[in-house]
Amino acid sequence: MSAIKLSHATSKVIGKIEVPGSKSESNRLLLLKHLYFPNLNIGKISDSRDTSFMKAALESENSEINIGDAGTAMRFNTAFNATKAGRNITLSGSERMHERPIGILVDALNKLGAKITYLDKEGYPPLKIEGQQLAGGTLEIDGSVSSQFISALMMIGPGMKEGIHLKLKGFSVSAPYIYLTANLMRKLGFDAKLDEEDIIIPHQKAKEIQSSVVEPDWSAASYWYAIALLTDEAEIYLPGFLQHSLQGDASVRGLFEPLGIQSLFIGSGFRLKKGEVKQQRFDINLVHNPDLAQTLAVVFAAKNLPAKITGLQTLRIKETDRLKALKTELEKTGAEIEIGDDFLEVKKGIQNLEGVIFDTYEDHRMAMAFAPLALMAPITINNPEVVAKSYQSFWEDLEAVGFLVSWDFS
Ligand SMILES: O=C(O)C1=C[C@@H](OP(=O)(O)O)[C@@H](O)[C@H](O)C1
Ligand SMILES: C=C(OP(=O)(O)O)C(=O)O
Structure with a gap:
């Protein structure tokens, strides 16, 4: 089995990231x-x-x-x-x-x-x-x-x-x-x-x-929104994205606005600008954006924001049963998560990340959604190579903005 230990040396994330094509x-x-x-x-x-x-x-x-x-x-x-x-x-x-x-x-x-x-x-x-x-x-x-x-x-x-x-x-x-x-x-x-x-x-x-020409992948961009939210200072530029995208997951922009993350289009791409979280409770429906559910569930838990995400019935038949996987992994941190046939509710946020080892269930999005938590404390992620399903250079891109990624193949 492989694993990575993931941490970040500073509280600043600065860089230009070439997110792969959709x-x-x-x-x-x-x-x-x-x-x-x-x-x-x-x-x-x-x-x-x-x-x-x-x-x-x-x-x-x-x-x-x-x-x-x-x-x-x-x-x-x-x-x-x-x-x-x-x-x-x-x-x-x-x-x-x-x-x-x-x-x-x-x-x-x-x-x-x-x-x-x-x-x-x-x-x-x-x-x-x-x-x-x-x-x-x-x-x-x-x-x-x-x-x-x-x-x-x-x-x-x-x-x-x-x-x-x-x-x-x-x-x-x-x-x-x-x-x-x-x-x-x-x-x-x-x-x-x-x-x-x-x-x-x-x-x-x-x-x-x-x-x-293929536009970069907005579902993949969502992990950079989570990073911008969880770091103290962010200067993240994502080139190649279109203001009027054909991809539904471009709605990640609107979903992160109440979390204080703005998307400012400059040149041929956009910059993530960090501000104050503007809302204290979240009720959102992601039936049309299932691939954003893991990103958002993890950030709500990380920021200790009570939240109910509905419309998640298709998560049960994706790479893994994503509702079950989210509950199991988030609860390793002392969070309290309720799931039903089509919803996930964050009742209590993350309490303690010390020594937590996250499993990924052969699901690329489990690894990428949990990785931003390394901005709060060092974490371990098992089978990190799963990211290749959609984002081959994910770990290299994290390293380029100061994450410390240490591989263990034992
Ligand atoms: O058509 C597509 O490219 C996709 C449709 C969605 O699946 P469902 O329609 O099965 O929800 C999405 O989750 C998947 O990652 C990609
Ligand atoms: C569900 C996904 O992909 P697919 O259905 O194409 O396996 C995904 O990328 O999150």
């Missing part, structure tokens, strides 16, 4: 390239492991593809291979991937004429996919489990004779990721109509598009 944008652009734009040059593509899995799977000519723990890549490659006439593959993943549901997407594709069967448990990977030319059409789809199913179906839409018309049933979780898909498709010249109930992607020919 893995959500990168994985969408890769799928769209392989479906419609063979010559597309994707600038500033994410170097994350998830994006490497996505790319390798799209390029693979093998009959067995293992997608590891990359959820988006699993869902997008299911749709991709289902539409490739002549392809006959098995698509598997990590142990955890085989516990993450995919039934809604598989049912939808099979209704469109795909031939996908389960190799083990019904509703879960691994899958056997026999690619077919799909005609498309109209489908009802349940949006309450994962938006990735909807994004996957949208992106295969233009290539099918009848396009795709999705009628959304029930409440759609992670909706900004559906808008991200539509907006990236529009940027590449496709027509995509969507309102609260319907998504319509007509059959259409791809235009000549040469290149598209």
Whole structure:
């Protein structure tokens, strides 16, 4: 097992951080390239492991593809291979991937004429996919489990004779990721109509598009907001981000404002400016920004701010059961955390970090969300290499702004 001891020598964090490209944008652009734009040059593509899995799977000519723990890549490659006439593959993943549901997407594709069967448990990977030319059409789809199913179906839409018309049933979780898909498709010249109930992607020919540039990852930026909050003095500049981002997690800006962290756009990026915490109790709903939940749960506990975060039902089916993991790890510090099916409540904040060793549950966001606590006291984080799933250079970036990172591979 590996671990790091993490601390910070001063109470100042000063630096310019090149946050990696968004893995959500990168994985969408890769799928769209392989479906419609063979010559597309994707600038500033994410170097994350998830994006490497996505790319390798799209390029693979093998009959067995293992997608590891990359959820988006699993869902997008299911749709991709289902539409490739002549392809006959098995698509598997990590142990955890085989516990993450995919039934809604598989049912939808099979209704469109795909031939996908389960190799083990019904509703879960691994899958056997026999690619077919799909005609498309109209489908009802349940949006309450994962938006990735909807994004996957949208992106295969233009290539099918009848396009795709999705009628959304029930409440759609992670909706900004559906808008991200539509907006990236529009940027590449496709027509995509969507309102609260319907998504319509007509059959259409791809235009000549040469290149598209990926914006840095706003979910990854959230750890820098937490750092700005927990240090005494911050001068942090994050280049490359857009004031009008396509990524839903850009709403991290608004979420940290009452915590006194302002985002000042200067040149081609922004600076984090630290001020006073303006609110003493927080009630927020993160159903549309699940990837920000760990960052915020940890900072509320660190600042001893009573808080209830709702809309967290999808956290149970991510890289780990994130609600359970957050409760277990925060309570190691004397905090009191209540969790339910879809919420987490910070009842008492962190009391003592001395000697605390945090586990990461093969979840990159557990490691990155807890790391800023090293500004309060030295901590240990087990299996820190998990960050590679979305942010390969996370520990190097922390070192560059004065964190002391000492690795132990015993
Ligand atoms: O489409 C995407 O790029 C993503 C959608 C979200 O998943 P769900 O829709 O399953 O909540 C998010 O948590 C994930 O990290 C990336
Ligand atoms: C949930 C995540 O990713 P995925 O679903 O793509 O595995 C994540 O990055 O937090």
